[in-house]
Amino acid sequence: MSASTIELRNLVVDYSTASGTTRAVDALSLSIATGEVYALLGENGAGKTSTIEVLEGHRARTAGDVVVLGVDPANRGSAGRQMRDRIGVVLQTSGLEREVTVRESVALFSSVYRNPRSLEEVLALVGLTDVVDQRVGTLSGGQRRRLDLGLAVVGRPEVLFLDEPTTGFDPSARHQAWELITSLRSDGTTVLLTTHYLDEAEHLADRVGVLSHGRLLLEGRPSDLVRASAATDIVVRTGDARTIDSAAIDSLHERLEGVAATMDQQGSELRVSSVETSRALEVLTQWSNEFNVALDDWSIERPTLEQVFLKVTESAERHVDE
Amino acid sequence: MSDRHSWPSTAHMGMRQIRHQLNMFVRVPIAVFFTVALPIVVMLIFNAVFADGDIVTNAGPWPVREFYSAAIAAFTAVSATFTNLANMVPIRREEGVLQRWRVTPIPLGVLVVGYVGSAMVIACVCTSIVVVIGWLAYGLTLSVAGAVSAALTMMVATVSFAAMGMALAALVPTASTASAAANAIILPLAMVSNVFIPVEQPPKWLDVSANVLPLKPFITAFQSAFHPTTTSVSFDVRALLTIAAWGALATVVAVTRFRWNVPPGGATRRRR
Known part of the structure; x- marks a missing residue:
């Protein structure tokens, strides 16, 4: 270790x-x-x-x-x-007795630590000063969770x-x-x-x-x-999408496949997803020059952690199902 | 990181936990009702219905009203320890209260002292209230010798019945089960232990069973401390040993089987 x-x-x-x-x-x-x-x-x-x-x-x-x-x-x-x-712990279930006040809860828990914070310090840290003499049962869910957090930090x-x-x-x-x-x-x-x-x-x-x-x-x-884990989206607009030759679109699909990228066309918007953004950009630029397609409003959208999380967990679910 | 000082004293933490549990008790109206008010109401009703007449005991005839006053006073102690703990501890377990304490540096024994100690205090106070009402309203005999005998019997019984309450709390899976189990155990036991009905000339098997189980020895020993013929301090050693043996067995069960959290799969939630 x-x-x-x-x-x-x-x-x-x-x-x-x-x-x-x-x-x-x-x-x-x-x-x-x-x-x-x-x-x-x-x-x-x-x-x-x-x-x-x-x-x-x-x-x-x-x-x-x-x-x-x-x-x-x-x-x-x-x-x-x-x-x-x-250590300090906030459990998933709050574990607070409804019948005691915030003041009593903090005082009781602080009595078992060697170097506890003062009541005032705990209340200020979690913003419960105004409800110090209210019983836990009368607090809102959020206030109770803040008290949980306060009790977790009471022992420094x-x-x-x-x-x-x-x-x-x-x-x-x-x-x-x-x-x-x-x-x-x-x-x-x-x-x-x-x-x-x-x-x-x-x-x-x-x-x-x-x-x-x-x-x-x-x-x-x-x-x-x-x-590392998710593709970046390159989003561009093509003006009037109807003017683009279908052969040009097929060609773009083919070229993007070559750099492990995919494309989705929604009206005048092209959305290219690729883990290698610079190569996808290069392909897109060459293609627009060759087929004389004007591309405007370029933007690059990075995925959020949520998208990474969903992608990874969905993939794991599929693996388990198989 | 800050310096750590010396540990708070165990006695101080224990007293704080007892005080906290007493605070909790008086703030739960239903607990106060079942532990304090209900025995008094039962005593009043029983004495109103069966006021006249004598009960023939080993020590001679005894007015029914005095018999009931002493029996209900003892039963109050059982209610405050066994029933109270068997109900309350599983509720606190399901609320996550025990789990929350378990992740703090408090010695777990101090936490148990809080529950058991407060139950014993409640038992002593509530039993004393019933005894005083019995003395004032129904002529229950109070003497110094009787009080000493009753106090020692109470001490053995409250510790033992508190241990039995903790043992039941250890064995039941949920708070709902705890409530049902505690009542299913204590009410039939009370019926055959001279609490609600003076059992005269019971069948042999019932008499043997009741004397082997812990409630009747306690009720009988406690009652005898208030019998008019009691003039010196005397203890029913056999009864005390029977009660203590149950307490010891319950302690083993509580220590070996106690759970501080709800197992995965969850449990139902209820209040008492």
Whole structure:
């Protein structure tokens, strides 16, 4: 094992169900460095929550090695307690008692850490100062999730596990949570988060990993994944599309195939998808010169992380179905 | 990263957890009703219906109203420990509360102390209320010797029944099942343990069963502390050992079978 803050080697998690055994995580290996923000992406049932629960120490693993801050999170002894003093967790289910107030919740949780933040600091971080004496049961879903986040940071964690932390947030609360996570990262906090919001992963994560059926399909910096994994679209307009000879269109199709590009024609718009943008551009320019087709309004559209994610997971689904 | 200080004291954390659970209890009206109000209502009704007459006990005849007052007071302690914990802990498990605590540095024993300790406090307070009502309204005999005997019996019983509540919480898959299971166990048991009906001359098998199970020994031992003939501190050792044996067995089950989170596949949600 390296000196990474979080290290997984060949993690396997099986669940017993009525119909047999289900493999939720299948030989997953990850290494997350100190101060890094890592986002685990995947569809429902991909194994994200099982993975994060093993790392938090309350889900038993079937096989594999797991280390968080140098300790096996399943350790319930002194080393495990010290590790839990240095981590913060936002669970997928909030786990808050409805009958207590925000003030009481924060005070109670802060009483078990060695160096807790003050009530005022926690409230300011998550923006709950105005509802400090309200019972949890009267808070909105978004406010409850913010309290979750507040309780996760009350012990000044060095590692933060966030399982879908902004689900139920309005856009303003989500941006406030992003700011909090960004500021914690700048203090050196290591963050592992799962999310369904791809823009969140793109905004926050240094690296993302895409899980499907418990396996890591793809891993890297969001910008690298976008660059490497999906075709860029070149979009141009041809003026009056009816004036283009069908032979010219056939020729363009043929030439683009030569550079592993595809074309879609919608009226006067030509959309060329290619992983080799410069070669596709060259083909398109030569073709317009040869067939004397005026091309206007050139634009290049880069795919989003969401498109990369969908492409990779759809491909994995097809593979499983076959 | 900031410096880490020394750990907060275990005693301080334990007291905080007990106080927190007591706060939670008084803020859940249905819990207060079932644990405090219902036994008092049952005592009032039973004494209104069966007010006159005597019960023949091993220590001689005893007015029915005193018999019921002592029995209901003891049953209140069972309700506050066994039934309360068997209901509440699975609900907290399904709400994710136990899981949330488990990822903090709190020693899990402190968390258990919070649940069990608060249940014992509730049991002592509620039982005392019923005893005082019994004394004021129905002439229940109170003596120093009886109070000492009752206190020791209560201590053994509340710890043991709390352990049984935790054991049931460990065994049931969902909160809905917990509620049904707790009632299915405790109500028939109460019927054969002199709580609601004085069982006179029961069939042999019923008598043996009731004395082997933990409720009747507790009810009988607790009642005897308030019998008018009780003039010195005395304990029904056999009854206390029976109750403690059930408590020990329940502790083993609770420790070995307890789950802190809902298994994959989920569970139903309900309130008490």
